Amino acid sequence: MPDTELRLWQHFFDKAASDHYYKTLLSDSPWQQRMRKMYDKMVPDPRLTAYYGGENGHTWTPMLLEIKAAVEKITEITFDRVLLNLYRDGKDSVAWHSDNLPADEKHHHIASVTFGDTRIFKVRHKTRKDIQQVDIPLTHGSLLLMGETMQAFYEHHIPKTARAVAPRINLTFRISESQKSIYVVK
Numbered sequence: 001m002p003d004t005e006l007r008l009w010q011h012f013f014d015k016a017a018s019d020h021y022y023k024t025l026l027s028d029s030p031w032q033q034r035m036r037k038m039y040d041k042m043v044p045d046p047r048l049t050a051y052y053g054g055e056n057g058h059t060w061t062p063m064l065l066e067i068k069a070a071v072e073k074i075t076e077i078t079f080d081r082v083l084l085n086l087y088r089d090g091k092d093s094v095a096w097h098s099d100n101l102p103a104d105e106k107h108h109h110i111a112s113v114t115f116g117d118t119r120i121f122k123v124r125h126k127t128r129k130d131i132q133q134v135d136i137p138l139t140h141g142s143l144l145l146m147g148e149t150m151q152a153f154y155e156h157h158i159p160k161t162a163r164a165v166a167p168r169i170n171l172t173f174r175i176s177e178s179q180k181s182i183y184v185v186k
């Protein structure tokens with residue numbers, strides 16, 4: 001893609017491993033309902049989250065370290081945080097956003113792993129209208145690597161869907177960012 005690099009491994013984890021990770025993460029993660037200030041109201045995020053690593057995150061579990069090691073091996077990048085998102089059904093979503101700058105004010109790669117039902121990951125350029133928006137179905141066991149310039153030039157979004165969908169878990173492996181605000185919501 002112009003201005004950045006996106007790499008997708010559709011079957012990075014095989015079905016047996018993905019099923020195992022999905023079931024365990026779904027039942028054992030400390031899922032939280034985050035609230036976000038919008039205008040003057042506090043509104044719940046349309047998904048549940050769990051954050052690991054850093055000063056304020058939960059302590060890494062052996063399973064998350066195992067997934068992280070596999071991601072690091074293929075990408076040759078070392079990550080130190082992971083944000084888990086749980087999309088319980090088609091009503092859960094994430095609004096158009098780009099991920100915030102880490103504390104070091106530099107953009108880094110972000111690796112995104114999916115377990116569970118497929119949802120569409122939409123990507124659009126922030127300023128160039130001549131670049132077509134892309135829709136990437138993120139399937140069970142997939143790995144998507146977003147390049148360093150992705151957050152500066154592009155926004156992404158998981159829309160709600162009227163289809164009957166099972167839960168989806170997404171893990172975004174990141175490099176040292178502040179925990180307080182992970183998104184810039186437009």
Ligand SMILES: O=C(O)CCC(=O)C(=O)O
Binds near residue numbers: 083170172
């Ligand atoms: O669920 C996804 O695939 C994307 C999640 C996301 O954009 C984020 O956590 O910043």
Ligand SMILES: [Fe+2]
Binds near residue numbers: 099156
């Ligand atoms: Fe994001």
